[in-house]
Amino acid sequence: MxxxxxxxxxxxxxxxxxxxxxxxxxxxxxxxxxxxxxxxxxxxxxxxxxxxxxGGAGFTDGERQVLLLSNAVANRCAWAVAFHSTLALAQGVPAAEVEAIRRGGLPGDPRLAALSATTRALIDKRGHLDDADVKTFTAGGFDEMRLLDVVTGLAVSTMANYTGNLADPPLEPPFQAQAWHDGY
Incomplete structure (x- = not known):
């Protein structure tokens, strides 16, 4: 390492x-x-x-954390999963929704599920979304233009997640309760 x-x-x-x-x-x-x-x-x-x-992307603080947590799980970055799990909970995202994302699933809330599914689809498909992916996103109540803000979130997450995977920095005490390991 x-x-x-x-x-x-x-x-x-x-x-x-x-x-x-x-x-x-x-x-x-x-x-x-x-x-x-x-x-x-x-x-x-x-x-x-x-x-x-x-911060100005049109998402609530909780939605922003769902986006970033979904990316962290998809990129298998343990540090970022713990960090964004902690922040998501602090922003009022229900623990069951955070747990679903951490396990690789989707939240039960339709809006959060649409955001999480879309961010993972963007990663998995390298940005090549199809009509069904876009419909999933808009069915969650998001304007199609917010897809570009999801791209911003992906860019931010990629920098952090790849650095975290490369460097594996120690997890600070405030985030240790949400420690995560690939494969959970």
Whole structure:
């Protein structure tokens, strides 16, 4: 396994410090995954900028976490699954819905199921959705234009999930209750 330093705002390369500071200001901490991403200023800066744009994508905070959790499970990133499970629960996503996604299934809520299924279809089909996939998404109550916002979520998740899989940073105590292993 490759080993990467886990940086603080102070120890990160100069080009990574502003992005880490933004995360620290927003979250009250610099997550280990982001602190690992800081080894590449281009990666952490792009990640933080894209993540900031995801907030205006027309999804609720809970829906955003369902999207990101679905991606983390599809990409088999244990750190991100624990992180987004924790945040989804904190945003009011019912535990049963979070658990369904963590097990590779779909939430029972039709809107969340449509979002989760669509994000997984985009990953599995490399963006080549068919009419049935689009209908699944719109049947959940989403406007077809929100598919482009799902792409933004996928881009953000890919940066985090691939880094997490490559570097395997330690899971912080606040997220350990939601620890996850591939194959659950």
């Amino acid at each position: 490759t080993t990467y330093p886990i940086h603080t705002v102070e120890t990160a390369p100069e080009g990574s410090r502003p992005a880490l500071q933004r995360l620290n200001d927003a979250l009250g901490l610099v997550p280990n995954l982001a602190a690992t991403m800081a080894n590449a200023p281009s990666l952490i800066s792009t990640f933080v900028a894209a993540f900031g744009q995801l």
